[in-house]
Amino acid sequence: MLVENANSKLNAGGKQMAYKVETELRKIGAQVKVQVREHTFLADEPLSLKGTDAGPNPVEYLLSALGGCLSITAADINSRHPEIGLEKFETEIKGRVRRFSDKTSKLDQISIKFNVVSQLDEKQQHAFIKSVIKYCTVHASLDKEIKINYLDGDKQ
Template structure:
């Protein structure tokens, strides 16, 4: 079981948020049209990138454990659609992940490999099962 801690701090510039996790730091922002400064991807873009990159990392992990699998190409393109509701809320209501993968495997083994990638991808499984979120106001 893993535990991840991500700290975010609102800056006084546009909609910029300084974010830190472990030794990594990055900026989350909104585009200028969204009252940001476009200094970094927005939260939805980070969410979508998490799905695609998790698929790629999972494929790599599986191939590392099974040296007979050689990944020649593994690219993802993740598209998200948001819906704006009348009360002002918005939500990601559709995510499409296109995976372009080439391996040395025959067709049946390649399909089994891809099923394993999807099944083992932590971010995909999390979104698929809509993890409960506990909010704590301190």
């Protein structure tokens, strides 16, 4: 039996969560109205793709979701392990879309650059970032065929 949660639906055992997003194609360029709980926002395409550039496009939202999830996961781990002393956790995420001859397309590569400042030494910080990646729901949900590169912001 599912029990309503403010942010999602969670079963009584705490093992499943279900999220609900509603979308509506607007009659303005490529605009899509998105409703998530009490939050309303637009997805759109840039002018070059027949949109009105009123908001990020869906791929940019996907990459944003990944960055947001990684950051929230880092904050959660830090809250349970204050010795980490997380002062800064930033990501720069780039995605490459591959277009196929049948006119379909998909993300085939994502690069994530981390800029992390903490009380950890280099080895511990690397382990912390690996834990963040491991426990990030959005990251775990991405297609395994997408190559994901991880870059340390200090080592380019």
